[in-house]
Amino acid sequence: MKNDITAVSERLDRTVHCISVPTGLPVGAVNAYLIKQDGQAVLLDCGPNRKESETALIQGLRTQGVYHYGDLSALILTHGHVDHVGLAGKIQSEGVPVYSHPDVAYWVDAALQGDRYRMDFYQALYTLCDMPEHLQQKAMSEFLFLQQLNDQSVVNGSLIDGDRPDCLPTMNVVEVPGHAQAAIGLWEEATGTFFGGDQLIGRISSNALVEPELGAASGAQAKRTRSLLDYRNNLRRLLELPINVVLAGHGSPVEHPHDLIKQRLLDQERRRDKVWELVRTSPGESAWFYTAQYFPHRMDQPSLILSEILGFLDWLEADGAICSKTVDGVLRFFIE
Numbered sequence: 567m568k569n570d571i572t573a574v575s576e577r578l579d580r581t582v583h584c585i586s587v588p589t590g591l592p593v594g595a596v597n598a599y600l601i602k603q604d605g606q607a608v609l610l611d612c613g614p615n616r617k618e619s620e621t622a623l624i625q626g627l628r629t630q631g632v633y634h635y636g637d638l639s640a641l642i643l644t645h646g647h648v649d650h651v652g653l654a655g656k657i658q659s660e661g662v663p664v665y666s667h668p669d670v671a672y673w674v675d676a677a678l679q680g681d682r683y684r685m686d687f688y689q690a691l692y693t694l695c696d697m698p699e700h701l702q703q704k705a706m707s708e709f710l711f712l713q714q715l716n717d718q719s720v721v722n723g724s725l726i727d728g729d730r731p732d733c734l735p736t737m738n739v740v741e742v743p744g745h746a747q748a749a750i751g752l753w754e755e756a757t758g759t760f761f762g763g764d765q766l767i768g769r770i771s772s773n774a775l776v777e778p779e780l781g782a783a784s785g786a787q788a789k790r791t792r793s794l795l796d797y798r799n800n801l802r803r804l805l806e807l808p809i810n811v812v813l814a815g816h817g818s819p820v821e822h823p824h825d826l827i828k829q830r831l832l833d834q835e836r837r838r839d840k841v842w843e844l845v846r847t848s849p850g851e852s853a854w855f856y857t858a859q860y861f862p863h864r865m866d867q868p869s870l871i872l873s874e875i876l877g878f879l880d881w882l883e884a885d886g887a888i889c890s891k892t893v894d895g896v897l898r899f900f901i902e
């Protein structure tokens with residue numbers, strides 16, 4: 567017997583095919599979704615710009631009768647991270663329009679120099695957080711490596727909260743700031759299906775990555791986003807949407823996503839308390855100090871772990887549980 571979602575999908579005359587695209591990155595394969603509806607073939611995310619990835623994408627498209635990128639009606643990007651967008655330039659060069667949150671342009675469009683802006687921001691942030699010099703160098707070289715996997719493209723059309731893309735008339739755009747600030751999901755009310763990008767992944771908790779706020783004179787002068795707080799607000803919003811399944815950017819579909827969302831929110835609170843305990847027992851230290859205490863065995867990913875701990879420190883500060891002060895160029899945290 568067909569399950570409800572399959573039955574409704576057939577009534578909508580809509581099919582979804584997941585193409586697993588290897589990335590060569592620690593996160594593993596990324597999911598690109600080919601959504602066919604009303605004679606249109608829409609690709610949601612595409613994988614990084616590397617040979618093995620493109621071969622897998624092309625093969626996956628061929629099994630579904632899409633023999634050229636030009637046969638696609640549109641490419642929609644959930645967010646600007648390179649594992650999701652790197653091949654967008656190649657696909658676009660065959661006449662396929664690219665749609666995304668407008669600020670994804672700062673990730674994919676070379677003319678906007680978003681990479682430079684982010685690099686200047688992170689360099690200043692690492693110094694402010696007192697990350698050791700050799701780890702700063704490691705983080706920056708990883709940043710440069712990831713940039714090489716991005717074939718630049720242009721955002722042809724914006725998708726923001728509440729939009730209904732012409733190419734996917736049964737779906738609603740839901741903005742999902744958190745893991746990335748410029749991020750969207752697609753929600754299909756009739757089936758309760760949510761294409762969530764990296765907002766909710768079954769096998770790992772998504773990092774709410776700290777980013778520069780846009781609009782400063784340079785990245786070095788940009789304020790950092792409170793991504794974890796945005797992420798939590800957004801997770802709570804998703805709890806109010808009737809969602810049966812999340813088709814995630816990585817890994818298997820997440821059934822009963824509300825259970826997982828509640829678990830993620832609780833896990834975050836538990837980790838926040840652990841960070842508060844670190845500040846309480848060693849006040850006056852830098853963000854990097856607490857990061858190294860919390861993640862002594864994950865020094866191979868300095869930018870990720872710093873972002874994670876900084877998120878909890880900013881949250882504790884927003885709640886008035888701790889305060890911070892910059893002393894000789896280093897941000898230090900104290901118990902209120």
Ligand SMILES: [Zn+2]
Pocket residue numbers: 645647745746764
């Ligand atoms: Zn991502």
